[in-house]
Amino acid sequence: MNNSNRNDHNVDGDMFPETDDSKASEEQVKHVASQQFIHGLLSFIHSDDESRQNRRYERLMEAIDQEESLAILKPRRIYWRIPSAIAAGILLMLTVIFLSIPTEQSAYAMVQASIDASESAGDRRYEVLITHKPGNEQFQDLHAIIDIRDNNHVVIRADTPDGGQLVVGHNDEGRWAIRQDGMIERFRPDRAWPKWINLGDSTVLVESVDDLLRRLDGYYRLTQGEPEQLDDNQELLYERVTAELIKREGPDPERIELWIDPATHIVQRMELRWPSQQRNRDNSIRQYDSLPQGELDPNGPPRPGERRDPNGRPPHMGRPGQDRPPPRREQHDPNKPPRPGEHHNLDGPPPPHHGRQGPDRPPPRFIDGPPRFGEGRHPPPPDVIVFNRVEAPGFPQDWFDPERHVK
Amino acid sequence: MTPPKHGPHPSASEVFEILVRQNGDMLTAFLRSLVKRSDLVDDLFQETMLIAWRRLDDYDRSRPFGPWLRGIAGNLVLAHRRQSGRDLLNCDPAILEGLEKCIRNFESTPADSFRDRLQQLRLCMDKLPERMRDVIDLGYGRGMLVREIAIAVDAGAEAVKKRIQRARQLLMDCLQLPGEAP
Numbered sequence: 145m146n147n148s149n150r151n152d153h154n155v156d157g158d159m160f161p162e163t164d165d166s167k168a169s170e171e172q173v174k175h176v177a178s179q180q181f182i183h184g185l186l187s188f189i190h191s192d193d194e195s196r197q198n199r200r201y202e203r204l205m206e207a208i209d210q211e212e213s214l215a216i217l218k219p220r221r222i223y224w225r226i227p228s229a230i231a232a233g234i235l236l237m238l239t240v241i242f243l244s245i246p247t248e249q250s251a252y253a254m255v256q257a258s259i260d261a262s263e264s265a266g267d268r269r270y271e272v273l274i275t276h277k278p279g280n281e282q283f284q285d286l287h288a289i290i291d292i293r294d295n296n297h298v299v300i301r302a303d304t305p306d307g308g309q310l311v312v313g314h315n316d317e318g319r320w321a322i323r324q325d326g327m328i329e330r331f332r333p334d335r336a337w338p339k340w341i342n343l344g345d346s347t348v349l350v351e352s353v354d355d356l357l358r359r360l361d362g363y364y365r366l367t368q369g370e371p372e373q374l375d376d377n378q379e380l381l382y383e384r385v386t387a388e389l390i391k392r393e394g395p396d397p398e399r400i401e402l403w404i405d406p407a408t409h410i411v412q413r414m415e416l417r418w419p420s421q422q423r424n425r426d427n428s429i430r431q432y433d434s435l436p437q438g439e440l441d442p443n444g445p446p447r448p449g450e451r452r453d454p455n456g457r458p459p460h461m462g463r464p465g466q467d468r469p470p471p472r473r474e475q476h477d478p479n480k481p482p483r484p485g486e487h488h489n490l491d492g493p494p495p496p497h498h499g500r501q502g503p504d505r506p507p508p509r510f511i512d513g514p515p516r517f518g519e520g521r522h523p524p525p526p527d528v529i530v531f532n533r534v535e536a537p538g539f540p541q542d543w544f545d546p547e548r549h550v551k
Numbered sequence: 552m553t554p555p556k557h558g559p560h561p562s563a564s565e566v567f568e569i570l571v572r573q574n575g576d577m578l579t580a581f582l583r584s585l586v587k588r589s590d591l592v593d594d595l596f597q598e599t600m601l602i603a604w605r606r607l608d609d610y611d612r613s614r615p616f617g618p619w620l621r622g623i624a625g626n627l628v629l630a631h632r633r634q635s636g637r638d639l640l641n642c643d644p645a646i647l648e649g650l651e652k653c654i655r656n657f658e659s660t661p662a663d664s665f666r667d668r669l670q671q672l673r674l675c676m677d678k679l680p681e682r683m684r685d686v687i688d689l690g691y692g693r694g695m696l697v698r699e700i701a702i703a704v705d706a707g708a709e710a711v712k713k714r715i716q717r718a719r720q721l722l723m724d725c726l727q728l729p730g731e732a733p
Binding site for chain 2: 176180184186190201203207318
């Protein structure tokens with residue numbers, strides 16, 4: 145939900161005329177240079193927030209790390225002394241490395257094709273399930289819906305544990321959110337949109353599928369997997385990409401799984417996964433401590449009739465073919481076009497047994513900057529967030545305007 | 552990125568990372584003053600820093616790191632102009648020299664970091680006349696084309712261009728950089 149693609153300095157055009165060194169006066173050169181200097185600063189202010197700059201640093205240091213590791217192989221003078229068996233081993237290793245490169249390149253190409261396709265895909269809807277591993281029932285599963293028309297037209301509507309709904313979006317005028325008091329808040333265009341929301345029990349990443357895709361390059365190592373089916377279309381084999389966080393620091397999901405439609409290149413399903421230890425590092429462990437004996441197992445005791453996944457995945461969050469996709473909420477018909485008045489409370493409040501509710505519960509809050517899970521400053525992330533593409537209704541023209549979503 | 556270890560002898564890459572973080576913002580702004588496309592800015596940023604890393608032994612440590620980086624970046628921009636000539640603003644050597652002067656003056660203003668210095672520019676933006684602030688917001692904040700801005704503000708495209716140029720000049724004057732006439 146950033147507008148960086150529109151920020152390639154469309155106001156430059158022919159506004160910086162060429163200067164012929166031999167003819168331009170000192171004043172002319174000074175004028176053009178100062179115009180471009182201010183242009184550079186303005187472009188930087190509006191396009192290069194800290195996260196984008198950090199991404200450049202990550203990408204750079206990753207390349208330097210690779211160069212350093214390759215440099216270890218450089219002292220060729222001693223190669224002739226290496227016994228042939230070791231040389232053969234090295235050769236085999238290098239062969240494996242080179243064989244793996246096309247797979248990685250293919251994965252990057254798939255993701256890039258998906259990014260390109262999403263820019264012209266038109267109206268899309270994703271149902272989102274934010275969930276926790278079995279045994280973490282004290283954390284409430286939450287639902288959200290993301291409606292996307294293009295980079296600049298997005299609406300995210302998420303249930304909150306207090307029974308309310310969080311609505312954020314982006315339209316022609318920029319980024320907006322509906323505050324708890326029902327007022328519209330617009331974010332300054334030169335500031336990053338806060339992406340993390342403290343829900344009290346957990347801290348949740350709120351970002352569109354397209355923005356998440358764009359962040360993969362640089363932060364994640366991508367690998368291509370074998371094509372797989374999804375439960376909603378048994379005949380189609382989806383392209384598979386797994387993205388693993390290069391530097392396992394910070395709040396980002398450790399692993400992202402993608403199922404991409406081979407014909408349209410649009411993401412059909414995306415799973416974001418956080419490591420369980422990230423939860424255990426912070427104060428959430430104290431909540432486990434208060435549970436009755438027998439529930440101290442991070443996965444908790446099996447429920448009656450529960451088939452436990454050996455990897456700790458909740459039954460409905462597994463890979464297609466093994467488990468079921470996240471259930472759709474019965475009250476909500478994704479094919480039904482949104483009606484005025486329906487929008488602020490998508491499916492009604494969650495059932496009473498879900499999570500803590502009541503006036504003592506703090507309202508959801510945006511976090512300025514990335515959350516600090518390790519220091520216990522913020523509640524832990526969920527274990528899994530799953531995005532599933534569903535059929536999109538025809539969105540009304542004003543669907544992406546905040547006024548449409550104010551109660 | 553791995554945070555630097557605070558041992559007695561930081562490695563070359565750790566020292567380099569500190570230099571990158573200290574100078575990365577200004578290098579990006581420098582590239583943005585010469586390059587139209589964001590992805591090209593990313594590529595040239597990466598290439599500049601990698602060349603700097605490979606040639607770190609050539610760097611004269613008695614001199615500031617930023618101008619050395621911008622020298623590398625300027626050469627890469629000129630090489631790109633020779634190869635394709637597309638997606639660049641005016642990058643004549645005289646303009647590069649003029650830009651370097653602007654940046655050095657900007658860097659000599661009292662502040663802890665480049666982003667702190669940008670705060671001064673934000674204050675200057677707030678002081679712009681409304682019609683100029685509008686075109687700057689629309690052009691840079693929302694990435695609108697000149698013709699789109701012209702429709703939005705109900706003016707001709709040429710008038711919008713003039714307004715943007717005038718706004719930039721007012722911002723430059725407002726910054727009152729040392730060595731620049733106010």
